[in-house]
Amino acid sequence: xxxxxxxxxxxxxxxxxxxxxxxxxxxxxxxxxxxxxxxxxxxxxxxxxxxxxxxxxxxxxxxxxxxxxxxxxxxxxxxxxxxxxxxxxxxxxxxxxxxxxxxxxxxxxxxxxxxxxxxxxxxxxxxxxxxxxxxxxxxxxxxxxxxxxxxxxxxxxxxxxxxxxxxxxxxxxxxxxxxxxxxxxxxxxxxxxxxxxxxxxxxxxxxxxxxxxxxxxxxxxxxxxxxxxxxxxxxxxxxxxxxxxxxxxxxxxxxxxxxxxxxxxxxxxxxxxxxxxxxxxxxxxxxxxxxxxxxxxxxxxxxxxxxxxxxxxxxxxxxxxxxxxxxxxxxxxxxxxxxxxxxxxxxxxxxxxxxxxxxxxxxxxxxxxxxxxxxxxxxxxxxxxxxxxxxxxxxxxxxxxxxxxxxxxxxxxxxxxxxxxxxxxxxxxxxxxxxxxxxxxxxxxxxxxxxxxxxxxxxxxxxxxxxxxxxxxxxxxxxxxxxxxxxxxxxxxxxxxxxxxxxxxxxxxxxxxxxxxxxxxxxxxxxxxxxxxxxxxxxxxxxxxxxxxxxxxxxxxxxxxxxxxxxxxxxxxxxxxxxxxxxxxxxxxxxxxxxxxxxxxxxxxxxxxxxxxxxxxxxxxxxxxxxxxxxxxxxxxxxxxxxxxxxxxxxxxxxxxxxxxxxxxxxxxxxxxxxxxxxxxxxxxxxxxxxxxxxxxxxxxxxxxxxxxxxxxxxxxxxxxxxxxxxxxxxxxxxxxxxxxxxxxxxxxxxxxxxxxxxxxxxxxxxxxxxxxxxxxxxxxxxxxxxxxxxxxxxxxxxx
Amino acid sequence: xxxxxxxxxxxxxxxxxxxxxxxxxxxxxxxxxxxxxxxxxxxxxxxxxxxxxxxxxxxxxxxxxxxxxxxxxxxxxxxxxxxxxxxxxxxxxxxxxxxxxxxxxxxxxxxxxxxxxxxxxxxxxxxxxxxxxxxxxxxxxxxxxxxxxxxxxxxxxxxxxxxxxxxx
Numbered sequence: 009x010x011x012x013x014x015x016x017x018x019x020x021x022x023x024x025x026x027x028x029x030x031x032x033x034x035x036x037x038x039x040x041x042x043x044x045x046x047x048x049x050x051x052x053x054x055x056x057x058x059x060x061x062x063x064x065x066x067x068x069x070x071x072x073x074x075x076x077x078x079x080x081x082x083x084x085x086x087x088x089x090x091x092x093x094x095x096x097x098x099x100x101x102x103x104x105x106x107x108x109x110x111x112x113x114x115x116x117x118x119x120x121x122x123x124x125x126x127x128x129x130x131x132x133x134x135x136x137x138x139x140x141x142x143x144x145x146x147x148x149x150x151x152x153x154x155x156x157x158x159x160x161x162x163x164x165x166x167x168x169x170x171x172x173x174x175x176x177x178x179x180x181x182x183x184x185x186x187x188x189x190x191x192x193x194x195x196x197x198x199x200x201x202x203x204x205x206x207x208x209x210x211x212x213x214x215x216x217x218x219x220x221x222x223x224x225x226x227x228x229x230x231x232x233x234x235x236x237x238x239x240x241x242x243x244x245x246x247x248x249x250x251x252x253x254x255x256x257x258x259x260x261x262x263x264x265x266x267x268x269x270x271x272x273x274x275x276x277x278x279x280x281x282x283x284x285x286x287x288x289x290x291x292x293x294x295x296x297x298x299x300x301x302x303x304x305x306x307x308x309x310x311x312x313x314x315x316x317x318x319x320x321x322x323x324x325x326x327x328x329x330x331x332x333x334x335x336x337x338x339x340x341x342x343x344x345x346x347x348x349x350x351x352x353x354x355x356x357x358x359x360x361x362x363x364x365x366x367x368x369x370x371x372x373x374x375x376x377x378x379x380x381x382x383x384x385x386x387x388x389x390x391x392x393x394x395x396x397x398x399x400x401x402x403x404x405x406x407x408x409x410x411x412x413x414x415x416x417x418x419x420x421x422x423x424x425x426x427x428x429x430x431x432x433x434x435x436x437x438x439x440x441x442x443x444x445x446x447x448x449x450x451x452x453x454x455x456x457x458x459x460x461x462x463x464x465x466x467x468x469x470x471x472x473x474x475x476x477x478x479x480x481x482x483x484x485x486x487x488x489x490x491x492x493x494x495x496x497x498x499x500x501x502x503x504x505x506x507x508x509x510x511x512x513x514x515x516x517x518x519x520x521x522x523x524x525x526x527x528x529x530x531x532x533x534x535x536x537x538x539x540x541x542x543x544x545x546x547x548x549x550x551x552x553x554x555x556x557x558x559x560x561x562x563x564x565x566x567x568x569x570x571x572x573x574x575x576x577x578x579x580x581x582x583x584x585x586x587x588x589x590x591x592x593x594x595x596x597x598x599x600x601x602x603x604x605x606x607x608x609x610x611x612x613x614x615x616x617x618x619x620x621x622x623x624x625x626x627x628x629x630x631x632x633x634x635x636x637x638x639x640x641x642x643x644x645x646x647x648x649x650x651x652x653x654x655x656x657x658x659x660x661x662x663x664x665x666x667x668x669x670x671x672x673x674x675x676x677x678x679x680x681x682x683x684x685x686x687x688x689x690x691x692x693x694x695x696x697x698x699x700x701x702x703x704x705x706x707x708x709x710x711x712x713x714x715x716x717x718x719x720x721x722x723x724x725x726x727x728x729x730x731x732x733x734x735x736x737x738x739x740x741x742x743x744x745x746x747x748x749x750x751x752x753x754x755x756x757x758x759x760x761x762x763x764x765x766x767x768x769x770x771x772x773x774x775x776x777x778x779x780x781x782x783x784x785x786x787x788x789x790x791x792x793x794x795x796x797x798x799x800x801x802x803x804x805x806x807x808x
Numbered sequence: 809x810x811x812x813x814x815x816x817x818x819x820x821x822x823x824x825x826x827x828x829x830x831x832x833x834x835x836x837x838x839x840x841x842x843x844x845x846x847x848x849x850x851x852x853x854x855x856x857x858x859x860x861x862x863x864x865x866x867x868x869x870x871x872x873x874x875x876x877x878x879x880x881x882x883x884x885x886x887x888x889x890x891x892x893x894x895x896x897x898x899x900x901x902x903x904x905x906x907x908x909x910x911x912x913x914x915x916x917x918x919x920x921x922x923x924x925x926x927x928x929x930x931x932x933x934x935x936x937x938x939x940x941x942x943x944x945x946x947x948x949x950x951x952x953x954x955x956x957x958x959x960x961x962x963x964x965x966x967x968x969x970x971x972x973x974x975x976x
Contacts, residue, residue, distance in 0.1 A: 697858070700820075704855035704878075735821035738850030745847075 180633035187294035190522045193250040193308035197325045200316040200354050208389050208423040213314050219401040220433045221245040231450050232525035259622050259657045262292055267661045286669050293626050301342035301503030302547035304518045310348035310445050317360040344506035348448045350379045357386040379444045383436050390424040397424040449519055456516040460509050461532050497543040510539050530559030550613035554627045557606045561634040621656040628653045636673050647673040664712025667705050674702035703732040714749050810839040812849040812897040817956035824959045831973045853895045856883040871934050874924035882924040886937035932975045939971035
């Protein structure tokens with residue numbers, strides 16, 4: 009079918025193109041586009057090259073070509089693909105099919121009307137939410153979805169809705185899910201970068217599309233392995249440069265970033281409203297997804313290959329760029345090259361002829377299949393005073409920005425782009441994700457699951473792994489010669505060959521996780537873990553255990569507050585040296601029975617075997633935040649677990665932050681029933697609360713902040729501690745010492761700009777004084793405490 | 809090995825506190841807490857009351873064993889009939905006095921192996937608590953003693969010290 013193209017004028021160039029352009033073709037075929045479910049024979053034919061180690065994605069089995077021919081036929085008319093994709097019974101996909109016809113001429117008059125209809129309201133209300141038009145547009149176009157919910161931009165929702173309590177960040181599940189986003193590599197030709205540089209975007213295409221990937225307009229429906237669809241409003245992707253190593257930092261580096269953020273907040277004199285700092289810290293640690301062999305979250309799921317309309321030899325450059333995605337220098341050897349290539353033609357609206365670009369686009373579609381897009385942007389520089397100019401939105405999860413990406417860089421204002429560009433970009437992202445990325449991920453996941461994971465779970469797979477483990481010959485061979493014959497794991501380099509069943513299983517699990525199919529992911533992580541354990545692949549073991557624990561927690565979230573009696577800590581507790589009492593809550597919630605062991609393995613592996621404390625820190629933050637959201641007794645473990653983060657080499661800033669969060673977790677714990685009051689010592693506190701624990705950690709946080717000279721937060725924490733432990737001379741002394749130090753700090757810094765804070769300090773002191781006096785006479789400690797407070801007040805007043 | 813013992817009244821108020829070191833394995837019975845840890849001890853003991861109050865309803869026993877810890881500070885608790893709490897904080901590795909290297913390494917190894925839930929340690933702690941409870945009952949039988957008032961009796965302190973020397 010493809011060898012008889014209807015357009016004759018191209019046939020002259022075609023033979024050379026076919027030879028030279030073979031690679032792009034085969035790549036787009038290898039991760040072949042959307043297809044309806046086929047009989048098993050055809051499916052296995054298309055997927056059989058997945059488990060087989062294919063040399064750089066070039067050699068493809070003969071069967072796959074015939075198999076994918078029909079889809080190339082489809083590319084002649086994009087609208088003809090919507091029946092094929094609608095087989096998945098996804099309600100929005102037919103409508104996005106029509107969207108794809110729209111986007112070939114983004115500047116269509118109807119669309120222009122749409123954007124002119126929608127552009128005013130978001131600008132009027134938000135002022136800095138430039139994705140508004142795009143989001144509204146997306147929801148308007150895909151009319152089947154709920155427009156109000158779909159237009160929610162999670163980051164803005166974060167800013168708007170975080171609670172007043174400093175220790176309660178916005179839903180950690182959302183943060184967590186958004187932190188695990190598919191990575192899409194971006195590779196643009198020089199002319200594209202030059203075009204966008206003229207526009208004022210020094211970062212080129214990556215900078216332009218990155219913010220839009222985080223906020224996919226509209227809901228995105230994902231089908232899981234059992235065929236159930238679920239719509240997600242907060243789905244996003246992350247664009248990275250090809251081979252760009254996200255993360256790879258160490259604990260110190262993360263902490264320095266956080267320290268800068270803290271100093272920034274302090275310098276601006278802003279209080280931390282609603283745990284923004286903790287959120288930033290959490291996001292920064294969660295963003296730590298190294299491009300390593302043990303986990304494939306940072307491995308590209310797709311690659312956007314872009315040229316511009318100004319390119320002299322477009323097909324040539326596309327071919328060259330494609331070859332660049334395959335060569336080994338750009339990506340490490342353990343990254344599987346079998347991923348989707350998506351070809352984008354960036355059309356310069358101001359400088360070039362659309363007719364020519366459309367012709368070129370048609371040609372691209374014919375050669376590369378369905379995964380093409382014509383992106384129409386204007387090359388003129390947009391300035392803030394332009395009527396339809398809006399600033400490029402900032403990245404929440406971007407790679408360049410530090411943790412203070414919210415309103416950081418005053419020195420370099422964000423570049424401005426036109427509204428029409430935003431419309432075009434939103435359309436582009438949506439079609440990239442819903443029409444190419446998700447179908448290919450869903451399909452690959454299904455194939456791998458069927459061909460590898462299911463086989464492994466079956467009887468023969470168990471026998472195989474058993475024989476691998478217990479084969480006496482193999483064990484003696486391992487002892488004698490360094491090369492174990494049965495394993496795909498290479499201990500010298502530390503990774504499984506890409507394409508080996510183990511590597512593919514990890515990839516399957518990660519992709520299932522990215523598609524939010526936690527059940528499948530969790531079960532495959534267990535398999536990966538068993539493999540890694542047998543092969544002594546420590547990094548893989550740690551990563552698998554970590555994600556297995558996360559999946560367990562995500563899956564077994566109690567939806568209702570079925571609060572079990574909170575006496576989780578029984579007196580005859582087996583004294584686990586590390587996770588103190590997770591074992592008890594395992595009794596209460598059997599689903600979590602395996603969790604302590606899994607977590608323990610992950611942490612032990614990360615800290616002792618691979619020496620990556622940052623990964624251990626990530627594990628702790630992930631799991632403790634998830635635990636903290638549970639309404640049942642296992643929430644008790646969250647602060648205990650989080651406190652272990654202090655053992656991961658966190659410095660003073662991280663330590664103070666963690667202490668603050670632990671205090672918040674304790675403080676957020678609800679008591680049971682009313683306080684028993686009276687002589688029982690429970691008066692007004694309520695059974696099961698953790699006020700005193702919270703106070704203790706708040707004191708530690710305050711101590712940390714004071715030692716760092718972060719006065720504002722120190723005062724804040726101390727204010728929360730008024731009336732805490734007034735009968736205990738040691739506690740009163742400790743708090744008083746902090747207050748004095750705060751006072752000293754104020755004096756040294758001078759009273760000029762910090763006068764406001766100083767007043768706060770003295771107010772806090774006076775309140776403490778009153779509280780101290782009112783409760784005096786209870787014990788001897790209180791008397792000492794009062795004198796201490798009075799001394800403190802005297803000195804505090806002296807400063808004013 | 810250093811200990812911090814506190815008796816806590818019904819309003820979370822400390823009634824009696826005592827610091828001491830181990831007398832076993834050649835210890836001199838003096839505590840080795842660093843100065844900056846003295847606040848910390850009170851904070852830890854005070855914060856562990858949350859756990860004590862939770863555990864006390866789940867068990868009928870007076871001796872609540874080891875129930876909390878912060879870093880390497882372990883908390884054991886004992887509950888009297890009048891809801892007075894005995895809290896013992898034990899810290900295995902506050903630095904030992906300068907000794908010969910052999911014995912110090914010996915001690916270090918015993919500290920590393922310190923396990924507050926081992927039967928021997930639990931038994932010793934229990935005996936200590938019972939002995940103190942004995943003295944405590946005699947002290948509060950004093951008709952001039954009021955609930956939650958601090959105990960200043962030197963005799964009581966001496967008896968606590970004796971119990972500590974005997975068992976810990």
